[in-house]
Every structure is written in C-alpha cells, then in structure tokens.
Amino acid sequence: HVQLVESGGGSVQAGESLRLSCVDSGYSYSSYSWGWFRQTSGVEREPVAFFYSDNGQTDTWYRDSVKGLFTIAPDNSKTTLFLQMNSLNSEDSAVYYCATGRRQFCASGGCCRWQTYDYVGQGTQVTVS
Numbered sequence: 001h002v003q004l005v006e007s008g009g010g011s012v013q014a015g016e017s018l019r020l021s022c023v024d025s026g027y028s029y030s031s032y033s034w035g036w037f038r039q040t041s042g043v044e045r046e047p048v049a050f051f052y053s054d055n056g057q058t059d060t061w062y063r064d065s066v067k068g069l070f071t072i073a074p075d076n077s078k079t080t081l082f083l084q085m086n087s088l089n090s091e092d093s094a095v096y097y098c099a100t101g102r103r104q105f106c107a108s109g110g111c112c113r114w115q116t117y118d119y120v121g122q123g124t125q126v127t128v129s
Contacts, residue, residue, distance in 0.1 A: 002119050006098055009124030020083040022098030030055050033101035036083045037114045038094035045114050052106040088128045095123040
C-alpha cells in the first residue's frame, strides 16, 4: 500500500514563503508524473504545477498565477517532491495535495486532472493572511 506523506503547510503573512514536501517511498521509475493541486471550499480541485519524466527527459508546468513564484522539483533520490512557494498571497490559501503517477501522462493532458494519478496525498493546509 502506497501512502504519500505531505508536510510543510501552515499560516503565513502575505509575501512570505513556504515549502511543501511530499514523500513517495519505494519509487524507482524512469517515466512518471508528479503534481500539486489545491482546493478551497466549494471550488473544484485545481492543478498548481506538475513535474514529469518521459524515460529520463523531464519537464514542468505551472498555472499562470504561480509562474515565477512557485517551483516544483523532486530531490535527487526522487522519493520526495517539493513545492517551493514564494511571495504568497491570500489567493494561494487552500488545501494542497500532491499526486503521483507511475507513468508519464502529462503530454496528453492527463496531469491537469487529479483523478488521473495513481496516488493522492491527504492534503496540507496553507493559509495566507
């Protein structure tokens, strides 16, 4: 049973930074898809960023509102996915979820739908005031 362990959420002031982490142990694939989503009450879960590898060739995607502010990247062991979030504002307040897939499906648009992923974390709250 795979369980994603998220951490790093919290309450910060506008303009501050947070770094979210998502541990996916026992992972060893050359093709995979990783994503971060967020959801606020009454709103559908939306993609924030994703990172994928197609037989070792990697790429990233960010939603327009976080480009240049957020950075998605795995650690060298590729067991932990990070989301560095800088210059946070109140619109970034949400529950953030990480998601992992054991194959590459971003090129076909699959990464934008959290239901496409094989595993989704329990979520971590980010509050910006």
